[in-house]
Amino acid sequence: MDRREEIILAAEKSFSMFGYKATTMDQVAKIANVGKGTIYTFFSNKEELFHSIVWKMVEEMKDISERTAIEGASFQENAHARIMQLLKFRETHQLFIKLIEEEKELRTPAVGDVLTTIEKEIVNFIAGKIDRGIAKGELKPCDSKLIAYLLFKSYLALVNDWSKTHDDQLTEKQITDVLNNTIFSSLLV
Amino acid sequence: MDRREEIILAAEKSFSMFGYKATTMDQVAKIANVGKGTIYTFFSNKEELFHSIVWKMVEEMKDISERTAIEGASFQENAHARIMQLLKFRETHQLFIKLIEEEKELRTPAVGDVLTTIEKEIVNFIAGKIDRGIAKGELKPCDSKLIAYLLFKSYLALVNDWSKTHDDQLTEKQITDVLNNTIFSSLLV
DNA sequence: AATAGACCAAAATGGTATTCTGGTCATTTT
DNA sequence: AAAATGACCAGAATACCATTTTGGTCTATT
Numbered sequence: 260m261d262r263r264e265e266i267i268l269a270a271e272k273s274f275s276m277f278g279y280k281a282t283t284m285d286q287v288a289k290i291a292n293v294g295k296g297t298i299y300t301f302f303s304n305k306e307e308l309f310h311s312i313v314w315k316m317v318e319e320m321k322d323i324s325e326r327t328a329i330e331g332a333s334f335q336e337n338a339h340a341r342i343m344q345l346l347k348f349r350e351t352h353q354l355f356i357k358l359i360e361e362e363k364e365l366r367t368p369a370v371g372d373v374l375t376t377i378e379k380e381i382v383n384f385i386a387g388k389i390d391r392g393i394a395k396g397e398l399k400p401c402d403s404k405l406i407a408y409l410l411f412k413s414y415l416a417l418v419n420d421w422s423k424t425h426d427d428q429l430t431e432k433q434i435t436d437v438l439n440n441t442i443f444s445s446l447l448v
Numbered sequence: 449m450d451r452r453e454e455i456i457l458a459a460e461k462s463f464s465m466f467g468y469k470a471t472t473m474d475q476v477a478k479i480a481n482v483g484k485g486t487i488y489t490f491f492s493n494k495e496e497l498f499h500s501i502v503w504k505m506v507e508e509m510k511d512i513s514e515r516t517a518i519e520g521a522s523f524q525e526n527a528h529a530r531i532m533q534l535l536k537f538r539e540t541h542q543l544f545i546k547l548i549e550e551e552k553e554l555r556t557p558a559v560g561d562v563l564t565t566i567e568k569e570i571v572n573f574i575a576g577k578i579d580r581g582i583a584k585g586e587l588k589p590c591d592s593k594l595i596a597y598l599l600f601k602s603y604l605a606l607v608n609d610w611s612k613t614h615d616d617q618l619t620e621k622q623i624t625d626v627l628n629n630t631i632f633s634s635l636l637v
Numbered sequence: 638a639a640t641a642g643a644c645c646a647a648a649a650t651g652g653t654a655t656t657c658t659g660g661t662c663a664t665t666t667t
Numbered sequence: 668a669a670a671a672t673g674a675c676c677a678g679a680a681t682a683c684c685a686t687t688t689t690g691g692t693c694t695a696t697t
Contacts, residue, residue, distance in 0.1 A: 262671090284659060294672035296661080305659065379613055405618070405626055408610065409602060416601035424568055429594070437594055440634040451640090473690060483641035485692080494690065 263301045265291040270312050275353040278361040279309055279370050306369055313373050316355065317380055320348045324384070334397050335443045338388060339435055342414050345381060350419075382407045389446070398446045410442055452490045454480040459501050464542040467550040468498055468559050495558055502562050505544065506569055509537045513573070523586050524632045527577060528624055531603050534570060539608075571596045578635070587635045599631055 269291035273282040284305055288295040302308040327344040328337045349355050361370045386407035392398035417437070422428045458480035462471040473494055477484040491497040516533040517526045538544050550559045575596035581587035606626070611617045 283657085285657095288673090295659090296673070297671055299660070300670075375613060402622070402626070405622065409605065409626060409630070412605035412609070413598060413602060416598065416605075420601065421597065424564060433591070433594065437591070437598060441598070441630045445629040445633065472688080474688095477642090484690090485642070486640055488691070489639075 262291075262293055262297060266293060266298055266301060266308075267312065267315075269293075270308050271315075271354065274309065274312055275357055278357045278365070278367075280361065280365055280367045309369065310373070312354070313358075313377070316352065317377055320345060320352070320355075321380075321384055323348060334392050334447070335435075335439055338385075338410075338443070339438070341388070342385065342411065343418075343431075346414060346418050378411075382411050385411055392446070397448065399448055401446065406442065406446065410438075413438065413442060451480075451482055451486060455482060455487055455490060455497075456501065456504075458482075459497050460504075460543065463498065463501055464546055467546045467554070467556075469550065469554055469556045498558065499562070501543070502547075502566070505541065506566055509534060509541070509544075510569075510573055512537060523581050523635070524624075524628055527574075527599075527632070528627070530577070531574065531600065532607075532620075534573075535603060535607050567600075571600050574600055581635070586637065588637055590635065595631065595635065599627075602627065602631065 266287065269287045270282070272290060273286050277286075284295055284298060287308070288298055291298075298308065302311065324341045324344045327340045329340060332340075349359075358370050358374060361367055362374055382404070386403040389398060389401070389403040389407055393400050393403065414434075417429055417434050455476065458476045459471070461479060462475050466475075473484055473487060476497070477487055480487075487497065491500065513530045513533045516529045518529060521529075538548070547559050547563060550556055551563055571593070575592040578587060578590070578592040578596055582589050582592070603623075606618055606623050
């Protein structure tokens with residue numbers, strides 16, 4: 260069996276279950292049925308192994324979001340569906356959940372760094388969609404990075420943060436209504 | 449000299465300099481030139497004293513923001529000026545700075561609670577302005593709480609968070625442009 | 638009646654002995 | 668010869684416990 264692949268699977272399992280800090284290289288080696296030294300022939304250190312796993316997750320997340328697009332739907336509809344998918348992934352995927360938890364409770368620096376990188380990657384992903392919308396003439400030209408940032412932060416605020424200070428969650432209709440009237444409407448030609 | 453006032457002044461000084469956790473009741477008593485027991489005749493415990501000081505600060509902040517309004521200016525202009533003032537206060541006022549720092553580094557629960565309360569108060573303050581705009585016929589009817597929340601979170605994102613993941617800060621023009629085109633434009637009649 | 642500060646239980650802190658962990662490398666296996 | 672292993676090590680993390688600090692009380696004093 261491919262040792263590199265075994266190691267990656269073991270690392271995914273361990274990081275997902277215990278987080279970055281509580282995952283030991285011995286642990287990974289044991290799950291992968293591999294000597295600890297072997298890991299170091301494929302990954303130069305724990306952090307590189309971690310990045311590798313996280314990057315794989317990000318690619319999967321973008322893939323899923325991509326596939327969410329509806330044929331023939333408007334830009335707003337697709338953008339909304341895609342971003343909601345990203346947020347759902349964020350709250351559903353074992354590893355992602357664990358990383359957010361670890362960032363909140365433990366403040367592990369490596370985890371903070373990785374979460375920042377992921378956020379940048381997501382915003383770039385959204386900015387790319389906006390640029391494509393502009394190129395296709397569906398959207399007005401605009402500062403796509405800035406709009407993507409504002410859009411993502413707004414979704415995070417409405418979907419995740421609102422319920423932290425309010426008893427009720429916002430309904431999806433409330434969210435689409437307010438964003439269609441504000442950010443999205445400013446984008447359309 | 450009014451002992452209650454002395455205690456409040458001493459507490460303001462100590463909380464501003466050392467934060468909540470590192471401020472001791474002995475410290476406050478000493479600064480106020482008062483026996484420790486005396487504090488407890490005016491405030492039932494440390495947390496109540498703290499709330500009292502923080503509440504005073506919030507009132508001052510709202511006051512300053514209020515006074516920032518420009519006669520005869522449009523809703524957007526006033527709203528922008530007021531919210532920027534709130535954010536500036538947040539980054540300028542000794543006690544506020546200390547509380548944000550303590551929340552980030554120490555995670556003192558009492559501080560987290562208080563910061564949440566302050567955020568709610570600010571959002572309510574903004575929602576009130578929106579309601580008044582609606583009543584005066586300057587704005588379309590809307591869910592003012594929701595818009596106030598989105599607006600405040602957007603300002604925080606653009607003014608405070610952007611620079612954490614980007615080298616350059618956003619200019620005030622970039623911020624007003626994007627918000628005028630999006631959230632504000634949806635509000636106007 | 639108001640104030641003070643000695644006092645107390647509980648929590649926080651500091652110091653240190655012990656364990657754990659990432660990474661290496663000489664040895665073993667293939 | 669090339670790949671894999673796991674004993675080994677230095678430094679980091681943890682657990683432990685003695686000591687100090689702190690919020691809050693309560694009796695003595697003004």
